[in-house]
Amino acid sequence: MLAPDAAGKLPQWVENDRKVLRFFGYFKESVVESNMENHRIRKVILYYYLEDDSMHVAEPRQDNSGIPQGVFIKRHRVTREDGSFFTPNDFSVGQSATIYGRTFFLVDADSFTREYLAGKGKEQPAALPYPDDPVDGYRTAFGMNRGRADDASAGTLTRRMNDFKAYVEARLGKPSHLLDGDKLRQFLENNKKVLRFWCVWDERQSMYGDRRPYVLHYFLEDDTVEILEINESNSGRDPFPVFLKRGPLPKVPVKTNTTLNPKFRKDQCYGPGDFRLGTFISVLGRDFYLHDADTFTKNWYMDNLGFGDEEMTPVDIKEPILPKPKAALPPYNGYGTLEDSLQNCLSLVPKPPKRDLHKLMNKDKIILRFVVKMVDTETHKHSGTDLARRFILSYFMMDDTLLIFEPPVRNTGIAGGKFLERQRIYKPRSEEIYTYLDLYVGSVIEVFNRSFELLEADEYTLTYMENYKDIFVMADTDVMIRSIKAQVSGKEDAVRAALIAADKAGTGALGGEDLEAGLLAAGLKFTRHQAISLKRRLDKNKTGTISIEEFLGLLGI
Numbered sequence: 001m002l003a004p005d006a007a008g009k010l011p012q013w014v015e016n017d018r019k020v021l022r023f024f025g026y027f028k029e030s031v032v033e034s035n036m037e038n039h040r041i042r043k044v045i046l047y048y049y050l051e052d053d054s055m056h057v058a059e060p061r062q063d064n065s066g067i068p069q070g071v072f073i074k075r076h077r078v079t080r081e082d083g084s085f086f087t088p089n090d091f092s093v094g095q096s097a098t099i100y101g102r103t104f105f106l107v108d109a110d111s112f113t114r115e116y117l118a119g120k121g122k123e124q125p126a127a128l129p130y131p132d133d134p135v136d137g138y139r140t141a142f143g144m145n146r147g148r149a150d151d152a153s154a155g156t157l158t159r160r161m162n163d164f165k166a167y168v169e170a171r172l173g174k175p176s177h178l179l180d181g182d183k184l185r186q187f188l189e190n191n192k193k194v195l196r197f198w199c200v201w202d203e204r205q206s207m208y209g210d211r212r213p214y215v216l217h218y219f220l221e222d223d224t225v226e227i228l229e230i231n232e233s234n235s236g237r238d239p240f241p242v243f244l245k246r247g248p249l250p251k252v253p254v255k256t257n258t259t260l261n262p263k264f265r266k267d268q269c270y271g272p273g274d275f276r277l278g279t280f281i282s283v284l285g286r287d288f289y290l291h292d293a294d295t296f297t298k299n300w301y302m303d304n305l306g307f308g309d310e311e312m313t314p315v316d317i318k319e320p321i322l323p324k325p326k327a328a329l330p331p332y333n334g335y336g337t338l339e340d341s342l343q344n345c346l347s348l349v350p351k352p353p354k355r356d357l358h359k360l361m362n363k364d365k366i367i368l369r370f371v372v373k374m375v376d377t378e379t380h381k382h383s384g385t386d387l388a389r390r391f392i393l394s395y396f397m398m399d400d401t402l403l404i405f406e407p408p409v410r411n412t413g414i415a416g417g418k419f420l421e422r423q424r425i426y427k428p429r430s431e432e433i434y435t436y437l438d439l440y441v442g443s444v445i446e447v448f449n450r451s452f453e454l455l456e457a458d459e460y461t462l463t464y465m466e467n468y469k470d471i472f473v474m475a476d477t478d479v480m481i482r483s484i485k486a487q488v489s490g491k492e493d494a495v496r497a498a499l500i501a502a503d504k505a506g507t508g509a510l511g512g513e514d515l516e517a518g519l520l521a522a523g524l525k526f527t528r529h530q531a532i533s534l535k536r537r538l539d540k541n542k543t544g545t546i547s548i549e550e551f552l553g554l555l556g557i
Contacts, residue, residue: 016050021113023048023091025106026130037134044072044104046091053077053085057099073099088117093124183222190220195300197275198292199227200317201283214243214288218272225249225270227283244283254284273305278315291315337424338431355399363397368439368464370395371456372404380449385412391419393452395439400424402434404447420447440465440474442528457529466533474529477537485555487524492557498522499548509545 023046031037048055056075059067077085078099091097096105108127109117117124195218203209213230226246231239248269270281280287292314293301301307329345332338339353370393374386394403401422408416424433428446438445444453457465465475473479488495502518503510510518512535519526538546538554 013051019050019112019116021048021050021088021091021116022046022110023093023106023113024108024127025097025104027102027104040135041131041133042067043130046097046104046106047075048086048088048091049075050088053087055086057104088120089122092117092122093126094128186223187221193220193296193300194218195220195272195275195297196294197277197290197297199281199288199290201286201288203286216275216288216290217246218270218275219246220272223248223266223269223271227288249281249283251282272301277312289317291317332431338426360398366397366464368395368397368436368461369393369458370439370441370454370461372452372454375444375451375453377446377451380451385414389414390455391452393439393454395436396422397436400433400435402447404452436472440472440527440529441532457532462532462536466536474527475533477530477533480526480530480534481554483526484519484524488522488555488557491522495519495522495524495555496552496557499552503548507545508549509547511545512539515546515551 024043025046026041026043029040029042031040042059044057044059046055046057054075054077055073056071057073059069059072061069079085080090081098086097086099091106093106093109096103098104107130109124114124197216197218199214199216200211201214202211204211213232215228215230217226217228219225224246225244225248226242227244228241229239229243231237231241248264250264250269251274252264252268274281275290277290277293280289282288293312298307298312301312329342332341335341337353343353344350372391372393374382374389376382376387389406392405392407394405395401396403402420402425403418403422404420406414406416406419425445425447426433434445439454441454441457444451446452462475465472469476498521499510499515499518502514502521504514512531515535516528516531519531535546538551
């Protein structure tokens with residue numbers, strides 16, 4: 001019969017079911033005939049099963065180690081050198097265990113093992129580091145170790161071996177979705193979902209470089225990227241829409257000295273979290289600046305990545321439009337007209353200058369005529385005969401040309417006729433021509449080193465200028481009256497006395513010339529044309545005289 005206290009105790013194989021102690025360790029193995037190492041550190045994991053006190057030793061596999069790694073000692077109850085079986089008390093971190101003549105050094109244990117032994121009163125020390133393996137540096141240099149950050153970089157031995165293994169496994173019938181991960185769920189959830197960004201590539205720092213616009217598409221269904229060029233009109237470039245064909249876009253530099261097409265891990269390629277407005281991305285060594293996105297892309301980032309409105313605000317990339325530099329025109333050489341010479345400077349093929357057809361049609365037959373005479377200047381003096389000559393100056397509004405004609409006068413010894421051929425006249429030492437704004441009674445113009453003073457104007461000219469007084473300021477009497485009022489302020493008595501003195505007949509009225517002489521005697525400044533326009537305005541009855549009191553009342557005196 002069983003003891004009373006043993007009746008409630010479970011068997012060992014039931015109490016310790018699935019309880020396994022795990023220790024990490026290594027053993028040294030001598031290596032001969034090798035210039036890289038004289039010994040090798042082989043890492044192992046020791047498993048002790050509490051349910052039946054059995055154990056086994058396993059060695060983690062390494063790529064291209066050349067050693068048949070895996071189960072090193074199969075599971076069974078192992079005896080010590082004295083013939084007894086191993087127990088949990090025989091293993092401890094920092095100690096060694098000899099199994100079948102091979103010594104294993106234990107450097108660490110898992111958390112369950114530490115808690116179990118601590119409950120038995122056997123605390124385990126801290127983990128110890130593995131000793132350096134002489135061949136480990138050699139294997140790391142060639143990317144042959146599993147689990148390192150750089151073990152699968154493009155062009156390394158491991159990457160090439162993985163490609164070769166994938167090829168061999170595919171030849172042997174392994175399904176394609178098992179070779180590169182199953183992307184069916186990602187495809188079904190994100191089919192036809194595309195993130196769109198507008199970007200620019202600025203290469204103006206290089207020779208013949210330019211700033212080109214592009215659109216970037218990121219396909220969420222398979223994490224691929226394509227970049228299309230935006231064709232602008234009159235850009236001078238052939239339309240090549242596809243700049244980068246659809247595929248994974250690597251963030252790491254691409255090595256070109258490899259025989260196989262390099263493949264990249266997912267973390268080595270651009271993902272949705274790498275695209276932000278206002279930042280650059282590297283596209284095979286070219287920096288693209290992201291500045292805008294479409295509405296779907298902005299909403300997707302806000303819903304899935306928690307972006308705010310500030311992070312999805314478009315960036316203004318418009319540059320100020322610089323004025324087109326104008327080439328300096330050469331000086332006029334005197335051949336032909338100025339317009340012809342200027343037109344030859346604008347085009348390699350000589351073209352006639354364009355004429356203002358609107359002006360030709362609307363101002364045809366509008367001719368301003370003035371009586372002119374020669375006047376002396378500081379550099380050019382005339383004889384008495386020339387000073388007595390009178391000419392008719394005709395200004396053609398349709399093309400801004402001048403014609404000077406001298407009426408024949410008997411017994412003067414001068415043959416009258418055309419004095420100046422109809423043409424445009426340029427101001428002295430200038431490329432600006434004389435226009436209708438320069439012509440009014442009292443003005444002086446210079447024509448080929450001869451100065452002419454405008455003495456009179458015909459009735460048509462005076463009427464035309466008065467009808468368009470907003471253009472011909474000298475014919476605007478309102479401007480003259482305001483000017484005289486400003487000059488009269490403070491000397492009203494002197495003006496009244498000057499006008500009364502000019503009325504030699506004592507009639508209380510003055511002729512046009514007497515009124516002009518009286519105003520000049522009072523020290524007022526105005527032009528001859530303004531005086532004529534004022535006389536025409538005040539002499540409404542065509543009597544030839546102007547009332548002094550009426551004129552003073554107009555000035556407010």
